[in-house]
């Protein structure tokens with residue numbers, strides 16, 4: 001009797017938690033857990049030269065000193081088969097006062113090709129690409145050799161700048177200090193890391209932005225940062241937009257993968273961007289439910305859903321215009337805005353219908369809107385990522401404010 005009363009009270013006071021609806025995509029994928037190998041954390045040393053992987057984001061699976069200044073490194077993925085995005089990151093230092101020239105060769109697991117041009121940092125903050133003259137990719141592209149100066153203090157080498165869960169948290173908290181912003185943690189990854197959420201605005205309608213399902217895709221995360229900073233810049237446009245719309249941002253969907261230096265998967269050994277119909281992985285389950293529940297709770301509707309990634313070049317994976325979705329003109333209006341506001345830029349638009357259970361299709365199945373994957377090239381210059389991110393945010397705000 002009493003329990004019944006409580007249940008009824010919960011029901012009528014709106015405390016029913018809504019969940020994302022499972023969906024059978026045309027191309028099913030097994031996203032049940034697979035085993036991963038956890039990299040051993042180690043420090044290597046020879047004659048006063050040290051190399052280690054004992055920090056978040058590191059990946060280094062084996063090391064051999066050929067001589068005092070020549071090193072061979074082995075880089076492996078968390079499990080396989082896996083998309084070829086061979087991430088590496090390690091640091092070096094010496095126990096002398098003098099700098100030292102070092103040459104490193106990286107060999108990758110099986111026949112995976114070298115992909116990420118080495119970046120160097122002496123403070124973990126400012127990163128530079130090594131010069132062309134410092135780097136030699138093997139003819140078969142299966143390994144890379146590069147030389148550089150190791151300073152007595154720490155020298156960092158990484159496939160892309162390090163942006164670990166702590167870095168993402170700092171940025172998220174900073175951007176949420178906008179007058180219309182807030183930051184919270186909506187759940188935990190499989191290994192207990194925070195699933196972070198930023199809310200901007202207080203409008204009736206909803207926009208959803210997600211990023212970093214795939215750990216090495218740092219340039220995609222930079223695109224998200226640029227995009228969000230334009231939304232939160234307190235300009236007239238932004239203020240007007242955030243009165244009509246609320247933007248929910250999930251900046252890091254795979255914090256375990258990022259901090260553990262994974263090539264692609266979470267610690268369930270799964271590509272999270274294939275689980276958007278099943279919700280077998282805790283990261284996707286919690287974020288998908290959070291979006292669905294928030295929208296229901298606020299009696300809102302989702303107007304746009306963007307997922308930020310990186311690949312070999314800039315491309316937009318869009319939803320086929322032949323699909324009968326709401327906000328049907330959003331994609332074309334938005335892409336046209338971006339193209340006409342970036343000098344000499346040609347949009348690379350690759351539309352498709354529902355295929356595998358990816359986030360783009362999830363927006364169609366849950367909210368009947370055209371989902372879009374915003375892909376930035378691995379080597380797209382930071383200034384252009386920034387510029388395009390801002391123009392894209394401006395375009396989205398204008399197009400949505402104009403739509404009914």
Ligand SMILES: [Zn+2]
Pocket residue numbers: 214217309310
């Ligand atoms: Zn990706």
